[in-house]
Amino acid sequence: MTTAALKAPDLPPAVRDVVDGLAALPTVRSVRVAGSRARGKPTSPDSDWDILAYADALPAPEELRRLLPPGAGFGDPFEVHTANPGHPFQESEFTVPVSPRIDVCLRPLAHVRHEEARAARGAFTMYAYPKTAGGVPSYILLSEAALSAPVHGDVGTPLCPEALVAAARPWWRGRASCALLLAIDHVAAGEPLGALDHVLAAATSVAHSRLISRGRWYPITKRLLDEAGAIDDRARERLTELSAGRLTEAVVRQVADDLGVDMDCDGLDWLAKGEHMGPGGQGQDSARIDNR
Structure with a gap:
């Protein structure tokens, strides 16, 4: 099931050359502009251009290097990195x-x-991923396709299915509640830095929950909390002013109220169901946790 794609922005010559080179590869089915450029919200005129190419098979690194030879004005040869299976x-x-x-x-x-x-x-999978706090869900692949603008070919723009909303929304809320419970445990143990880490993880999880509850995909963006409407002005002020030395159980509970989280109920239920361990509470590699 698809919906209308974003309109592609005007491409400067260097970006157009890259797009045309990718489009010429026999296995590439679509090339799209992603990130802040696709959403019409570049942070500055010098913001990076993020380009996605969807292919039946990934081209070999040598084939990609031939796209943009140094003599074409693109500087030194670029490095091509291929992810390991399971990435x-x-x-x-x-x-x-x-x-x-x-x-x-x-x-x-x-x-x-x-x-x-x-x-x-x-169904979705949580992955540890260093570019984002707390990792990424596997539906990030669908999110970036939906939030990108096609400039060559098309692979469709995925809608957020109701089954995913029903599964992901309580999972993220449970994770937020659990994080706040752990923050209180860290405060009690005299580890305020650990407590602060869990409080911020809770805010991010609430943002994910609120976006998915509205059937909205999320971008990997520095504006996640704003775009999700996860925190109001009061919550933002409290979170911004937080420091490890000021964290107490009472402050953590105030943050939970700001975020609209019932940590004592949702967090304990999330743990009791073994959601943090994978399906049926069965332990798995911590870098990959299956929701279903």
Whole structure:
């Protein structure tokens, strides 16, 4: 099931050259602009350009390097990185050394279709991922496709299925509640830095919960809390002014109220069901936790 895609922004010549080179690859089905440029919200004129290419098979690094030879004005040869199996994106990626910088990520189309099928039945996987606080859910693949603008070909723009909303919303709320319970445990143990980490993780989890509850995909963005409407002015002021030395159980409970989280109920229930351990409470690799 799809919906209307974002309108592509005007592409400067260097970006157009990259797009045309990717489009010429025989396995590439679609090239899209992603990130802040696609949403029309670049943080500055020098904001990076994020380009996605969806392919039947990932091109070899040598094939990608031939796209933009140094003599074409793109500087030194760029490095191509291919992710290991099990990586949340299963991608190849490279950066074109121009200004503004162009970051290109190639996605196997079969992986995206697989996640579409899983999302339709309310299933997703949590991955540890250093670019985001707390990791990413596997439906990030669908999110970035929905929040990108096609400039060549099309692979559809996924809707957020009701089954995923029903599964993910309580999971994120449970995670937020659990994080706040752990913050109180850290305060009691005299570990305020650990408590602060859990409080901030709770705010991020609430943002995820609120976006998915509205059937909205989320971007990997520095504006996640704002775009989700996860915190009002009072909550933002309290979180901004928090320091490890000021954290007490009472302050953590005030933050829970600000975020609209019933940590004593939702958090304990989340733990009791073993949601943090995977399906049925069975332990798994901490970098990969299946929701269903």
